[in-house]
Amino acid sequence: MPRMTPAGARLILDHVLGDHSVPAAAVDKLLAALPFPSDPTPRLRRAVLLRRLAADPVSESSLDTLQLLASLPAPASPIAAAHIAVAAFIAASASDFDAAARALFARPDGRARLAVDEGGSPALASDEVIATVDQFEAAVGNSFSQTVLRGLWGDRSATEERVRELLAAEWAAIGPSLLVAAAERIVGDGAVEKWRAADESTRAKFCILAGEENTREVLGKLEEPTSSTNPISTPAVEKAIDALKTSCADLHSVVEDPLPAAKAVADEVLAARLEKGVSLNAEVRGQPTTCGTAGPSAPNYKDKGPSTGKPHNLMDWNPTARTFQWEESPGPESSESSLRRPHLPSPRRAPVSPLPPLENKNRRRRARKWCLLEEETLRQGVEQYGSGNWKDILNNNPDVFIGRTPHSPKDSRVSVDIYDENGVGGGASGVSGGLLHPYSPKVKLLWRGAEFWKESMDLLRSAEQANRTTGSDTTNEDDNLIWRRGIVRPPTTEKAADILLESCLESCSLQLLDSDAAQRLIPGLCTPFDFAVYMPLALNINPKKYLQALFSACQNLADEASSLQSEQKEFKLYKQHVDNLHHLSGNYDSVIICLGAKARSLPELANKLPLRTCRGVIAEFQLPSNTVEEYGSQSPSILSDAWLAFQGPRTVSIGSTWQWKSENDSSTVSDEESLTAMEELLPKASGVYPRINKWDFVGARAGIRAMPPLTANGSLPLLGCLDDFLGKKSNCTFWLVGGLGARGLLYHGLVGKLTAKAVISCDENIIPPEFTCWNTIKP
DNA sequence: ATAGGGTTAAAC
DNA sequence: GTTTAACCCTAT
Numbered sequence A: 001m002p003r004m005t006p007a008g009a010r011l012i013l014d015h016v017l018g019d020h021s022v023p024a025a026a027v028d029k030l031l032a033a034l035p036f037p038s039d040p041t042p043r044l045r046r047a048v049l050l051r052r053l054a055a056d057p058v059s060e061s062s063l064d065t066l067q068l069l070a071s072l073p074a075p076a077s078p079i080a081a082a083h084i085a086v087a088a089f090i091a092a093s094a095s096d097f098d099a100a101a102r103a104l105f106a107r108p109d110g111r112a113r114l115a116v117d118e119g120g121s122p123a124l125a126s127d128e129v130i131a132t133v134d135q136f137e138a139a140v141g142n143s144f145s146q147t148v149l150r151g152l153w154g155d156r157s158a159t160e161e162r163v164r165e166l167l168a169a170e171w172a173a174i175g176p177s178l179l180v181a182a183a184e185r186i187v188g189d190g191a192v193e194k195w196r197a198a199d200e201s202t203r204a205k206f207c208i209l210a211g212e213e214n215t216r217e218v219l220g221k222l223e224e225p226t227s228s229t230n231p232i233s234t235p236a237v238e239k240a241i242d243a244l245k246t247s248c249a250d251l252h253s254v255v256e257d258p259l260p261a262a263k264a265v266a267d268e269v270l271a272a273r274l275e276k277g278v279s280l281n282a283e284v285r286g287q288p289t290t291c292g293t294a295g296p297s298a299p300n301y302k303d304k305g306p307s308t309g310k311p312h313n314l315m316d317w318n319p320t321a322r323t324f325q326w327e328e329s330p331g332p333e334s335s336e337s338s339l340r341r342p343h344l345p346s347p348r349r350a351p352v353s354p355l356p357p358l359e360n361k362n363r364r365r366r367a368r369k370w371c372l373l374e375e376e377t378l379r380q381g382v383e384q385y386g387s388g389n390w391k392d393i394l395n396n397n398p399d400v401f402i403g404r405t406p407h408s409p410k411d412s413r414v415s416v417d418i419y420d421e422n423g424v425g426g427g428a429s430g431v432s433g434g435l436l437h438p439y440s441p442k443v444k445l446l447w448r449g450a451e452f453w454k455e456s457m458d459l460l461r462s463a464e465q466a467n468r469t470t471g472s473d474t475t476n477e478d479d480n481l482i483w484r485r486g487i488v489r490p491p492t493t494e495k496a497a498d499i500l501l502e503s504c505l506e507s508c509s510l511q512l513l514d515s516d517a518a519q520r521l522i523p524g525l526c527t528p529f530d531f532a533v534y535m536p537l538a539l540n541i542n543p544k545k546y547l548q549a550l551f552s553a554c555q556n557l558a559d560e561a562s563s564l565q566s567e568q569k570e571f572k573l574y575k576q577h578v579d580n581l582h583h584l585s586g587n588y589d590s591v592i593i594c595l596g597a598k599a600r601s602l603p604e605l606a607n608k609l610p611l612r613t614c615r616g617v618i619a620e621f622q623l624p625s626n627t628v629e630e631y632g633s634q635s636p637s638i639l640s641d642a643w644l645a646f647q648g649p650r651t652v653s654i655g656s657t658w659q660w661k662s663e664n665d666s667s668t669v670s671d672e673e674s675l676t677a678m679e680e681l682l683p684k685a686s687g688v689y690p691r692i693n694k695w696d697f698v699g700a701r702a703g704i705r706a707m708p709p710l711t712a713n714g715s716l717p718l719l720g721c722l723d724d725f726l727g728k729k730s731n732c733t734f735w736l737v738g739g740l741g742a743r744g745l746l747y748h749g750l751v752g753k754l755t756a757k758a759v760i761s762c763d764e765n766i767i768p769p770e771f772t773c774w775n776t777i778k779p
Numbered sequence B: 001a002t003a004g005g006g007t008t009a010a011a012c
Numbered sequence C: 001g002t003t004t005a006a007c008c009c010t011a012t
Helices: A006-017 A024-033 A042-055 A060-071 A079-092 A097-105 A111-116 A127-139 A143-153 A156-172 A178-187 A191-197 A200-210 A212-223 A234-254 A261-276 A280-286 A288-292 A372-385 A390-395 A407-411 A449-469 A494-506 A515-521 A543-564 A596-601 A671-688 A690-694 A741-761 A769-775
Strands: A413-418 A444-448 A590-593 A612-622 A643-646 A651-655 A696-707 A718-721 A733-738
Touching: A006 A024, A006 A042, A006 A178, A024 A042, A042 A060, A042 A156, A060 A079, A060 A111, A060 A156, A079 A097, A079 A111, A079 A127, A079 A143, A079 A156, A097 A111, A097 A127, A111 A127, A127 A143, A127 A390, A178 A191, A191 A212, A372 A390, A390 A407, A590 A741, A596 A696, A596 A733, A612 A671, A651 A671, A671 A690, A671 A696, A718 A741, A718 A769, A733 A741
Parallel strands: A590 A733
Antiparallel strands: A413 A444, A612 A651, A612 A696, A643 A651, A718 A733
16 A cells, blocks of 8 residues: 655644544544654644643643743734743642742743743733742742732642633634645635646646536636636635535545555645645646656546536545544534534634634632731832832732732722711811712721822821810720721731830830830920830940950850859850851751841752841931030930931931842942932931931941741741751751841840740740741641 | 723622 | 622723
8 A cells, every 4th residue: 555655644634633623532543643744834733732732731741832832923812821820830739839939930040931031932921921920939938928829820720721711712723724725725716717727637636626516616717708807706615615624524534544645645746835835836837747646546537527426525536545433432412423523624714813712801810808918018119119109019029919910009999987977087078089889888988099098097197186186085996986907007916016015025225115205205206106216235336346245245144154053154156157057067956047138148048038138228327516415315216117226315327228139238338329228218217306407427338137028917037946947957956036127126135035945945836936937837 | 001980790 | 788809991
């Protein structure tokens, strides 16, 4: 039996695999029977990828398939959504989120990031996709972000749905096969010209392909002198297509028995011409001998068509071909066999490059409540970037605003129930932009977007004012004003406030002042809405002196202990460089890591701690020498929007600015940076202490602080034992004291005491879980 | 691109 | 049944 030529196989595969209705089982058999072409057509490539994707929609390898698909010309538009969904699912469902997310999304080599970035496929990229990639990257080591991302992307069936949507769009846009395109040329518009130009053997093949009826029609027009100006009637073309469908159905029957040589060669010749894009008639005319190779198998049709009465199809002249049942097990509709047979898609119904038919317009995203962290970060963002710059705020907090669009903050409306029907002190009715909720049974105000913070603050103040002036102290404030939800709330929860208070009591260097005491002590103090005043002793101390003091303290403690007990105690201060934790493990029972932002420089901890770095600039001011009036003798410091740490009666340090993700750990500050810092700090400082304008700026310095994640309990330091975290490898137990952020002065006493107790008793549970929960592996 | 008005429908 | 995030449309 003559063998199938590669070009013939190429044409058949192009046609059959690109037909979505041909089932996978049949395709498998066809692929097994035919040699796969070394130069598959774009349609064939696409079809193979689509079938591979359909068989395995959500996996590592489907990610490859999607990326390959994106590299083909004109991928369907849902591909970006499908690609990011698969990549995100892989990370979100991985047992080791950090490793998976890093491999996929981290700069510069993350697999999905590469595909989506500058050098990757434009079809896979969009602002939303980039945002998601950034979110995953930022979520490494951040359990909050991971939880949100798992909820958003961890659903396999939803991911599969995205892939199915892509498949549907791709199949709809795949366009006609080469065979169909050829058929269209033979019986479609301009057919008459082609037939006229064709030589005899070519025309014979046209007769076969077009079928008897169409042949008669085309030939009839050929004979009319004016026929060339009249297009072939549409019904005629439709009939031709129908005839071709029948023929192609038979063509599909080559599954087990390769197509006979005659047919193959005929197709091959035809395809070769079409493939080159060269005018069919010109080439065929130029090479009549090539057509001759098909001669033996081609019946000697006359121009008038075959002599048999029934319409011809390819089966008629190939007795060796066998039909093949596509469906192994007939389905319910199998009685309608013609529907289930492979059919030729009409080129008219499947245009080559249509717009994707179903854009996921109607799919609403799952509603997710704004959590405290998002609200707090949004509030900070408004401070930092200004209200309205939602895009900046979102883009700079990818680990917090997950699945939010730049519209969402402005769309987020906050309701406040005012139980007092008259409004609260007139403040409520005076608020602009309020809307009446259609369902509301009582007075209700809704705010949204930009002005919420200011307005809600004003409202709260006026409510308090009203309360004070009317002297209605006896009434419960909560009866008048209930904040159901919103940004206006204590900066930390009650629990966190307790911890803070405890911290202050533990830290001998701190002292909290109440509002009245502060006003008495601080000349010109404007009472802010909430503030704390503390007296730091350790601030601004030269690090070398600090270490010296620490050493002396240890010495004193040792001496004291030795004199009280018979046993001799020894304390030693080593100053040495440590490359990694392993370095220390042999010599100690326990090691407490207190490296601040530098904790990340340890290889064992790099990228594992949920810390965000933030550069801060601190400015120092002094009273001019000619100023007589000094700051109060007790020099209380002020903790407010900015903090003012007074160092005696004539010197103050003011901090701090917030430059997130800064890599600049230099303590020196350029003139430009200090100017910017001043513009940021002075308004805040003068907000509580207007007299600051009488002080002179004398210099600025900066540092990197390591900020812990903001939790429902506020920003709490990261404490606890690292054994589980590191995977215990030695007898030495490592402990962490980190993430104190700017509140080190508040927390150091408490966290030092707690950690010391825990280390000595080898019991992490001595430390409150609020401090250690960052370390627990969440399911 | 954001604001501002309003509606829809999911979640509670 | 209410509440509220998401969505829609239009003006600037």
